[in-house]
Amino acid sequence: MPSSEAERRAGGRQLYELCGSDPARVFSPYCWRIRMALALKGLAFESVPWRFTETERLAFARHDRVPVLVDGDRVVVESWEIAQYLDRAYPQTRQLVRGEPATYAFLLAWADSVLFARASRLIVSDIPALLDARDRAYFVASREARYGMPLPLVTADRDARLPEFRAQLQPLRRVLRDQKFLGGEAPDFADCAVFGGFMWARVVSPLPLLAPDDAVFAWRERMLDQAGGMARRIQAAEVTPP
Amino acid sequence: MPSSEAERRAGGRQLYELCGSDPARVFSPYCWRIRMALALKGLAFESVPWRFTETERLAFARHDRVPVLVDGDRVVVESWEIAQYLDRAYPQTRQLVRGEPATYAFLLAWADSVLFARASRLIVSDIPALLDARDRAYFVASREARYGMPLPLVTADRDARLPEFRAQLQPLRRVLRDQKFLGGEAPDFADCAVFGGFMWARVVSPLPLLAPDDAVFAWRERMLDQAGGMARRIQAAEVTPP
Known part of the structure; x- marks a missing residue:
């Protein structure tokens, strides 16, 4: 495990996801929206387990809940914002928000x-x-x-x-x-x-x-x-x- | 009033709409979808009053309910089909079905x-x-x-x-x-x-x-x-x- 959030964010793509004792059993419906969006786009990511009481670990994102996406030097919060970001950042992948976002x-x-x-x-x-x-x-x-x-x-x-x-x-x-x-x-x-x-x-x-x-x-x-x-x-x- | 449905359809744009005794009080929710779509697009139309028991008057459209749109020599039925037809037929008007219709x-x-x-x-x-x-x-x-x-x-x-x-x-x-x-x-x-x-x-x-x-x-x-x-x-x- 990296020694700090800063070190972890030094590269690649990470998705902070809610889990419980078992880091593999991610269960937030909002995190699942993005986990699935990334999968449909074929974008690999590292899952960063996050738990309800670890608010301070998200301070770098100036946010208090997951999902938080770290994509290289970009930090994006809120599932709807992340979905639109992914379409913009990866126009060659399957577009998931089509037409008028509204x-x-x-x-x-x-x-x-x-x-x-x-x-x-x-x-x-x-x-x-x-x-x-x-x-x-x-x-x-x-x-x-x-x-x-x-x-x-x-x-x-x-x-x-x-x-x-x-x-x-x-x-x-x-x-x-x-x-x-x-x-x-x-x-x-x-x-x-x-x-x-x-x-x-x-x-x-x-x-x-x-x-x-x-x-x-x-x-x-x-x-x-x-x-x-x-x-x-x-x-x-x-x-x-x- | 034209003497027959065929004569009425001889030109222009007509919307067959459900009403009761008063032909001005159109009330079908599905007809209203199209009445409003036409209005938002700025497309004028003649309202053709139609009543529940006048199924035979729609025989020309091979359909049994309203809305029915007659647009010149085109006959379009079902509100969702009509909406998509209007966007295709009048691309210079405000598009009401944007992006993926699904x-x-x-x-x-x-x-x-x-x-x-x-x-x-x-x-x-x-x-x-x-x-x-x-x-x-x-x-x-x-x-x-x-x-x-x-x-x-x-x-x-x-x-x-x-x-x-x-x-x-x-x-x-x-x-x-x-x-x-x-x-x-x-x-x-x-x-x-x-x-x-x-x-x-x-x-x-x-x-x-x-x-x-x-x-x-x-x-x-x-x-x-x-x-x-x-x-x-x-x-x-x-x-x-x-």
Whole structure:
């Protein structure tokens, strides 16, 4: 491990990504957007594990959360900014934000305010088990404050709420019945953005968010197959047999 | 009025639009998408009033519903096809479908399956009053079959359900806090698509779908102001004082 952030940043391309005890199990939906974007573009990167309580390690980026991309002497923060930066910096790679960037805003807002917000209420109680003690204390306290209740209570009736969650995916389902990807014939940043939410859930929780006969499930399989199956190789939460 | 559809189609640009007894109160959300697209492009058109039970009048288009656009010797059906046709046929006008058309699919699916579907459960019982007897019989029978109950029952508790409807607009609200339009600085077909749903509601129902302090309300005002206030001049349903 390099002796300092400065030394680490001395060259190459690094993506600071959220993880827990196991640095290989990256799980932030926003980091996954960029991990997948880099993979679709064929841009290699070094994953730099980062944990919730390591804010000071991002001081060099004048930012307090991941993803942070270091690309040679460039530092870029926020997944949407990073996605657009990558298209500009590497015009010869697959362009993931096509046409007018503003037209992606609605899908990104839906992913945040519907997909991630509702998925969180189904899986948030699975996350503490992935974290070291210090991160766990921070995470539990901040999320319990957000939900106003203990995390096991947030997800207590999750099996009963799964049908309602799946119903909320109807716009996604309708598109993916007619198109292979949200981007059309091939995935674009819309696919990365939504897939990030599903990878987050897959890595942290055994809850089956999608039924196997769902067009969204089939799309997720196609995304898992992208870039030589990069996402599929990340360890998923184990499904405990009932 | 021309003596036949063939004679009417002999030249110019006509948009077949859904209306009730009053031909000026066009109310189909899908027709509104195209009415607005034509207005934003500055393309004049003759509105051809069409009613639910006049399927045979669309035989020339080999189609059974509106919008139908007749543009000289071209006949184009389905709002999404018409939008793309207009951009191709009039490249010198404002382009409303920018970049990859597939990237609009998610927003269109959300408009159909969330906005229109949920708005319908709030306003559907207001529609029969706009229709002539024959259309009213068709409309009430087909919609009662869809909902499995009398239309007044579908909307009976609508005041109580309004907050939940407004909550479903959160992705829209989030975008419109940061952008003037869904298309960015100026409206594009995404704006037309969503605005169509709000015009449908505005023309048929006195129910205030949006609160005045909502960013979506402010956006709707901006859309009402487009093209010299075209949409604002269409008579809205009257709000009955309580």
